[in-house]
Amino acid sequence: MKLGVLSDIHGNRVALAAVLDDMPAVDGLVCAGDVVGYNPWHADCVDAMRGESAGLPEGVPWPTEAVPTVMGNHDRAVAGETPFAFNGMAQAGVEHATEQLSEEQLAWLADLPDxxxxxxxxxxxVHGHPDDPDHYTYPDEFGxxxxxxxxVLVMGHTHHQHHEVxxxxxxxxxxxxxxxxDNDFRAAYSVLDLDEMTVEDRRVKYDTDAVxxxxxxxxLPRNIxxxxxxxx
Structure with missing residues (x-):
């Protein structure tokens, strides 16, 4: 069985579309959180993870069913639960997402588990660490x-692609x-093969100018x- 593994989409529909176009044949998708935040397409990215592709741009292999997803710190902040210490760019993204999302989309975020x-x-x-969803678990802490x-333990949060077997x-x-x-502008994702117990880390270029x-x-703040x- 092969899984496409996503994390930290952060409202970037352009990057998500590029990842889905690039992804080889898999049996399913999973997401380690932070669907929203920073970039401006929060609603589209939430709908993609909900498997609600009717209103999304055509020509992209959007998920046709809900993607198992956990709650990231930006998801939690937008859903109105536990706060997180955000910088100005992150806070602007949270506020933008809160204004853009419908009640149904906000409810979906609020129901995500840790x-x-x-x-x-x-x-x-998990998003950050098995014992702390907000902890940044960088590769030097892997073990x-x-x-x-x-x-297999899947984490996100650091935005650094890495795996250890x-x-x-x-x-x-x-x-x-x-x-x-991680100093590579290309959108990151991985393919997990549970039969072979291997991970293929993949990167794909996308139109950053459009974002x-x-x-x-x-x-939103230009530096985003x-x-x-x-x-x-």
Whole structure:
């Protein structure tokens, strides 16, 4: 069984469309949180993860059913629950998402769990860390001690793509679809093969100029768009 693994889409419909176009054949998708924030297409990205593709641009293989997703810190802030210490760009994105999303979309965000297990509990999804959803677990903290009884632990939050294979299983972060911060501007995602217990980390180019223009048109801080060019 193969899974397409996403995280930190952050309202970037252009990057998400590029990832879905690039993705090889998989048996399903999962998302490690932060569907919204920063970039201006929060509603479209929420609908994509909800499997509600009717209003999305044609010609993209949007999900046709709901994608198992956990709650990220931006999702939580937009849903109106536990606050998080945000910088100016992040706060602007949260406010923009709150204004843009419908009550139904906000309710979907509010219902997201901090942890989710899929594939007969073989895969555990969290956003930051198994013990703290807001902790930034960078690659130098990866280790088999992060695993519980699952075969694969998927984390997001850092926007750094990385995975490690241990005797006890796999610890992985697919990187960020919508705002990479590992000095590579290309949208990041991974393909997890549960039969072979392997991970293929993938990157795909997308039209960052279109995102920069949309950020400015939405009245969001300009650096939200410009930082995408450097992957920072």
């Amino acid at each position: 942890e989710r297990r899929v594939c007969d509990d073989r895969v555990k999804l 088999p001690d992060l695993l519980d009884d699952e075969d 241990y005797d006890d299983g796999i610890v992985m972060n697919p990187g960020s679809v919508g705002q990479p911060r 920069i223009e949309a950020v400015e048109d939405a009245g 768009g410009f930082r995408l060019v450097k992957g920072q």
